Amino acid sequence: MTKIFVESEFAPLKKVVLAQSQFAFPDEKNEDNADLSFLTAENIEWSSGHAAEDFADAHPEKQMRWEQEKVDMQQLLESYGVEVLRPRLLTDEEKSLGRESGDGYSNFFSRDPFFAIGECVIEGNLRLPHRRYEVLPIREILIEATKEQGLYFAAPQPDISLGIHSHQGPFIEGGDVLVYHKTIFVGYSGLASNLLGIQWLQRFMRHFGYEVVPVRLHPNILHLDCALSLVREGLMIICEDAFLDGVPSQLQHWQKIPISLADASILMANGLPINEEVYITDYSFKEVITALKKHHVKVETLDYYVSRVFGGSFRCTTQPFIRE
Template identity: 55%
Template sequence: MSNVFVKSEFAPLKRVVMAQSEFAFPSKEDSGDEEFLTEESKDLYKGKDILGKNYREVFPERQKAWEDERDNLKKVLEKYNVEVLMPRLLTDYEKEMGKEDGYSNFFIRDPFFTIGHLLIEGSLRFPHRRNEILPVRNILAMESDNNKCLYLSIPKPDISKGHYSEEGPFLEGGDVLVLDKTLFVGRSGLASNGNGIRWLRNLMSNFGYKVVEVPLHHTILHLDCAISLVREGLMIVCEEALLDGIPEQFKDWDKIHVTLEDASRLATIGLPVNENVYITDHEFKFIGDELEKRGVKVEYVDFKISRSFGGSFRCSTQPLLRSDFE
């Protein structure tokens, strides 16, 4: 059996890549890369000398707390016998090359994603994230060498009109939800775009997959900020964030609803370990309570620092193996 296969968002998680905790601010102001952040997160940086600096330099205590959060998540995953792999750290050269736009190695969900037996490198919209694939490439190469899987990459984004050209193609893992042979892909204008979704639809049609585009509210970064598939027939959803409403495939599902404000605080970005266990933040105990009423065990991990960067549990992980097979 291959050790690379993702059947769905909630199939038993057995192998996963978990993010490192590296970030640096751009050396210029008004990068336009923080529209989706909460005001609380933006306020952290007001009045601070941050331009061109590593997060560790400016916020050493928060950096330590951030690393602790990821360690605590790793412990919970290993408690359920999940194998956890981590990308390498950025090299000094990579950091130097990223000084102008800033650099990141902090949310592994977006640079690549796994669908069935396919490992797919994405194409990220924000310039400071476009090299985020590099620290994990050795893992992807090793996995493709050792397993029956395909390793592909979407074309690099067009920059004919500058870094913020809208052509793309852009396709980010946070926008891609897998449900057997149906893929749901979000598009808000902040991440994945029409050209990226078209590329994925053309590719996956060769493997019997259907791609459903899901238009999102303009403040929602990724589809996983609006939908979490907990198990077959149960979802957490922010209906206000879905411009065309909840996709028809979920019309008969049991739904735990959250507000747009909750979604902006990343209430839906928990992580199913399997259909019976779900990881979320203490901040969202109201969701945990609803899950427990439905027989789901909830594991709580404080993820406040990670959430201040605009990502949470799902963003910090990318599965290599989610399968019912033993």
């Protein structure tokens, strides 16, 4: 079997990295340095009074529920024959660095720190400082996976000449990168990836015959995969209000399962195809489940509430190595 190859968002999933569940809140002095408008009221409530605290200490019962979500997800994926890899946990030293900087730390969404296109594995750059080192617990997996086959690259480090919270970039995050054969859609809203990051990816991937399509998003949308899910060839879940320049021409003829901006904010589009016949989504998204079934898609459901409060769902917590 090929070690690394991602053909599309809905090609049969065979090997995937599933995230851990670790997070520490930033210090109060650092909370105003990042735009967190995409987060829900529940997230703000959970963080109140817990500056610089590990989530597991602040909310032990919610931590247990969060970890169980990943256990259930792994079991579901494995029931379909998918090989599941898990990043290592953060070391005490890594946690100390996060506390000392005041930014906190995270090890909770494997989609964003890196992404795979074809046989290329690419480390990205994350805008939020507490996520800049989130690739490190995954790096051993990336090295092993590309040791004999596959190409391993990293985007240029972001400019910090105006400070660690500078918006210069380049930023390129996996949640903004959707693969559709030789076409790569990359979103940018001002919250995550930016044009400098997309332009770097365009120049890089054209050497492998790919077209990279920038997609300008509503400013409250964190990533492209919060507003668009390619379920199978010709069918997508989409929040059209999130696309400031309209739906990309390559997708305009596709059938649409429409959702609103409010739906997008609770990650209704952030499901995960196992293949073109099977789709994973949250059990609470009844309208999307019904719509998918009308299109003869088998729907698998899980409770992913805690992950969604943190700003990500099924796609965010996974990054495929093999989809072909």
